[in-house]
Amino acid sequence: ADPPTDLAVLKIDDTTNLIAASLGDSTKLAVGEPVVAIGNPGGNRFARSVTTGVVSAINRTLPMNNGPATDLIQTDAAINPGNSGGPLVNYQGLVIGINTVKYADYGFEGMGFAIPISSAIPTIEQLIKYGKAKHPALLVTVNDQYNAYAQYNNLPQGAYIQEVVPDGPAAKAGLKKGDVIIKVNDKTVKNSGDLIRELYRYQVGDQVTVTYLRENKTAEVQVTLGELTTQD
Structure with missing residues (x-):
């Protein structure tokens, strides 16, 4: 796991009947582009939930426990506890982000954030190769x-x-x-x-x-x- 980026890599030993998701290019995202968030809000009770929205903004910075997270995708697709780690995909079915957090301050609604997949890949590759990421x-x-x-x-x-x-x-x-x-x-x-x-x-x-x-x-x-x- 890598706390600064809120990313972790899991190894699946038995990949029988599993199909890997295809990755998109988050550097080409445009504000207003429709997206879909997939995850398990509330755990297994609402497993495999799908919510839709648009890219509200890009390159957002948000305070986190391990320092500010940067380059985040902001979306109005509902992201709740359990969605973290799930994919944010475009309408072509390509993963363009990894859901990370909902902004839950007083008076704010419809503000979820995702790590751009193009930013996540270098960290993921380091975690796989070295077991940790160096920043x-x-x-x-x-x-x-x-x-x-x-x-x-x-x-x-x-x-x-x-x-x-x-x-x-x-x-x-x-x-x-x-x-x-x-x-x-x-x-x-x-x-x-x-x-x-x-x-x-x-x-x-x-x-x-x-x-x-x-x-x-x-x-x-x-x-x-x-x-x-x-x-x-």
């Missing part, structure tokens, strides 16, 4: 609370560093609490989701240029990416 990281804790201040004062938005892991890649490169990351290489970072999305384009051990604000002054630093660690 590149700066080993910092970031939040987006700074962005309201930045917008009010006409400053660049970014990922505010709330904590730096001692002896981690960011600490060794000289990044500090209070710095605001605004770029990774040539890609603009406007929030914590952007930061994770850009870091996941690289591998553990890659070197990237991080542009950041410190006391409203811009600076750059070279960082060798470490490996994300999680609490199981």
Whole structure:
């Protein structure tokens, strides 16, 4: 299992009479495209339930226990406990996502989320090959609370560093609490989701240029990416 992406791989020994689902290309999804969510909401009581909806949005970021999940597909197809791990398919029957969570805050309805299949495949392949997935990281804790201040004062938005892991890649490169990351290489970072999305384009051990604000002054630093660690 891989907690940061909420993905797990199960091995089926007897595949007699089982047909593997065909995978689609989630990078080609369009807002408004019809989709179908399949799963077991409430467990076996409502097994093999099918709900329909559309792609409401793409590239969504959502707070999760292991840090923000990025690049999520938002759909109004009903996703409930038990649907997690089930497929989100298009009208051609191709799997374009893996259902993960329903947003259940007060006043919100019809907001379910799925991991795009094109984002999930690299993690799945690592789990099969190595038994775990390695995710590149700066080993910092970031939040987006700074962005309201930045917008009010006409400053660049970014990922505010709330904590730096001692002896981690960011600490060794000289990044500090209070710095605001605004770029990774040539890609603009406007929030914590952007930061994770850009870091996941690289591998553990890659070197990237991080542009950041410190006391409203811009600076750059070279960082060798470490490996994300999680609490199981």
